[in-house]
Amino acid sequence: xxxxDFFKRIEPDKKKSPLLHTAxxxxxxxxxxxxxxxxxxxxxxxxxxxKRTMIHVVLAMQFCYIFGMYxxxxxxxxxxxxxxxxxxxxxxxxxxxxxxxxxxxxxxNLVGLGIEFYFxxxxxxxxxxxxxVSGALIPLIMPPDLPLWILALAVIFAVWIGKEAFGGTGxxxxxxxxxARVFVFFAYPTTISGDEVWVAGLADQGAGLAANYGGxxxxxxNWIFESFNWTTFNNGALVVDGYSGATPLSLAYQGGWEAVTxxxxxxxxxxxxxxxxxxxxxxxxxxxxxxxxxxxxxASWRIMLSMFIGAAVMAMMLNAWGxxxxxxxxxxxxxxxxxxxxxxxxxxxxxxxxxxxxxGKWIYGFFIGFVGMIVRVLNPAYPEGWMLAxxxxxxxxxxxxxxxxxxxxxxxLKRA
Amino acid sequence: xxxxxxxxxxxxxxNMVLAYFLGMCSxxxxxxxxxxxxxxxxxxxFVLGITLPINWVISEMILSENGWLGMDLTFLRFILFIAVIxxxxxxxxxxxxxxxxxxxxxxxxxxxxxxxNCAILGGSLFMVAREYNFGESVAYGxxxxxxxxxxxxxxxxxxxxxxxxxxPPALRGLGMAFILxxxxxxxxxxLMGIDPAAxxxxx
Numbered sequence: 001x002x003x004x005d006f007f008k009r010i011e012p013d014k015k016k017s018p019l020l021h022t023a024x025x026x027x028x029x030x031x032x033x034x035x036x037x038x039x040x041x042x043x044x045x046x047x048x049x050x051k052r053t054m055i056h057v058v059l060a061m062q063f064c065y066i067f068g069m070y071x072x073x074x075x076x077x078x079x080x081x082x083x084x085x086x087x088x089x090x091x092x093x094x095x096x097x098x099x100x101x102x103x104x105x106x107x108x109n110l111v112g113l114g115i116e117f118y119f120x121x122x123x124x125x126x127x128x129x130x131x132x133v134s135g136a137l138i139p140l141i142m143p144p145d146l147p148l149w150i151l152a153l154a155v156i157f158a159v160w161i162g163k164e165a166f167g168g169t170g171x172x173x174x175x176x177x178x179x180a181r182v183f184v185f186f187a188y189p190t191t192i193s194g195d196e197v198w199v200a201g202l203a204d205q206g207a208g209l210a211a212n213y214g215g216x217x218x219x220x221x222n223w224i225f226e227s228f229n230w231t232t233f234n235n236g237a238l239v240v241d242g243y244s245g246a247t248p249l250s251l252a253y254q255g256g257w258e259a260v261t262x263x264x265x266x267x268x269x270x271x272x273x274x275x276x277x278x279x280x281x282x283x284x285x286x287x288x289x290x291x292x293x294x295x296x297x298x299a300s301w302r303i304m305l306s307m308f309i310g311a312a313v314m315a316m317m318l319n320a321w322g323x324x325x326x327x328x329x330x331x332x333x334x335x336x337x338x339x340x341x342x343x344x345x346x347x348x349x350x351x352x353x354x355x356x357x358x359x360g361k362w363i364y365g366f367f368i369g370f371v372g373m374i375v376r377v378l379n380p381a382y383p384e385g386w387m388l389a390x391x392x393x394x395x396x397x398x399x400x401x402x403x404x405x406x407x408x409x410x411x412x413l414k415r416a
Numbered sequence: 417x418x419x420x421x422x423x424x425x426x427x428x429x430x431n432m433v434l435a436y437f438l439g440m441c442s443x444x445x446x447x448x449x450x451x452x453x454x455x456x457x458x459x460x461x462f463v464l465g466i467t468l469p470i471n472w473v474i475s476e477m478i479l480s481e482n483g484w485l486g487m488d489l490t491f492l493r494f495i496l497f498i499a500v501i502x503x504x505x506x507x508x509x510x511x512x513x514x515x516x517x518x519x520x521x522x523x524x525x526x527x528x529x530x531x532x533n534c535a536i537l538g539g540s541l542f543m544v545a546r547e548y549n550f551g552e553s554v555a556y557g558x559x560x561x562x563x564x565x566x567x568x569x570x571x572x573x574x575x576x577x578x579x580x581x582x583x584p585p586a587l588r589g590l591g592m593a594f595i596l597x598x599x600x601x602x603x604x605x606x607l608m609g610i611d612p613a614a615x616x617x618x619x
Binding site: 078123129161162164165166167169171173174179183186210323324371374375378379380381383385388389391395396398401402 | 484508525569570572573574576578581582583584587592595596600602603604605606607608609610611615
């Protein structure tokens, strides 16, 4: 038990430095479940505590992280027409993605956890685990080139107003990760919507749009790659003529399913080698995460299933209506585009903001699917609907629970 | 279909509370429990649904230059609108007192105060500004009333839920209600920008 001894040795004094002890406590309970027992009231102890539950969700996301890292690089090299094969220049793509993704992860966690630590010390109790999942989700739903100060502002808004004002973990009404994204979406719309933002390393280079790598690529990474005799980063490659980073959804809005298939194949949309938010693109890997969440029984299958049904029903109704090209996209192809599965797996199932009764979950999930498809197809202002649909239903989740409970109470009263 | 579009638009897309922030006083004051919020919401739907068509008749038939009197009396609009709203609210008050004394007591002063609820006068003025016809004004009245009803029910359920939360003492009560309203406004922005009329026309 070397680690336990190490933790015991470095434990700071609780009286002298409360902030330091709070931080220490957070990392200690991360590694070991504490063996102290609560003094007042009745408590149920279980090995599967909040921290372990959250870590399972984070683990289920790791596939999305690895693929997201690759896809940032892949989309970049597609744009400048180098290494267009899937596995060509893999080391370059991964290195490029890593350098783009790592600062986003660091800023998201540093800012969010900083606020959590501060409030925990201020309120005088242990650090709450809530931000572990939010902090892992936020990088996955941002575009790769988002300026870091905007990300920091969004995280501050979401954690402070969305969570700490309500009293901390487990008491927020709206999903924290989505609140951070919606903040960017409404406050800095140009950084998160449009055709240019989804491909990294090209937006900020002016007219010529030549690839121009910083010192970290040409210096550090090229030094490593040269020693293996691998291909290296080269400045000056121009963006391919006629290239556009339009996502399938924006193409579908303009010209229906035909416009999408002109540019992307269904298999590339399915496997995820398309532009989009960092973690949302690859459907099989998200479904792998779904499998983990369902096997460990952390996420609710009711919400996932009913959300799928809701979206399918709405999409079929839109098919029947068929007034615009987007409405005529066959309903099952709607699931190939955009972030439906990511939202279903990790956002809608958030146990804090979802409805908590079983029947309520069916209603809640169904309406997310229903409203989300309306926003996606019918609302010209927004490219994708799930973020706003989930926030919309978050607002109504307590109301759904209230009436489900009322109905149950009156049913039982009648039976008695 | 046209009336349905106006109903949906008034209820969800241009929600009185969460898009225009009208009718905030009773919305914030009576949203502590779902039951009373439900009662007040129904009263607002009723008052909006009745006063808008009546006000439409008054504004088109009496106050307008093309009306029965043949004079431009639009400067009387506010006074007459308020008079109609006040008498309707009085009617609602008598009905509620007769039918459900418990609800009457829990609503207290906020039931007569629907008279000065800006969502109601706002509804009438929007109706005039947007030049709705009679049928449209009925749909608009019911739709905006339903939107208000939905908003107050949602915030009442949330406020019942966060009663068990560890909200910082400085924010308890109204402070939290304001923050909540803002966050709900963000969530309602999901539907903003949809144009039902254009969609129905097929473009």
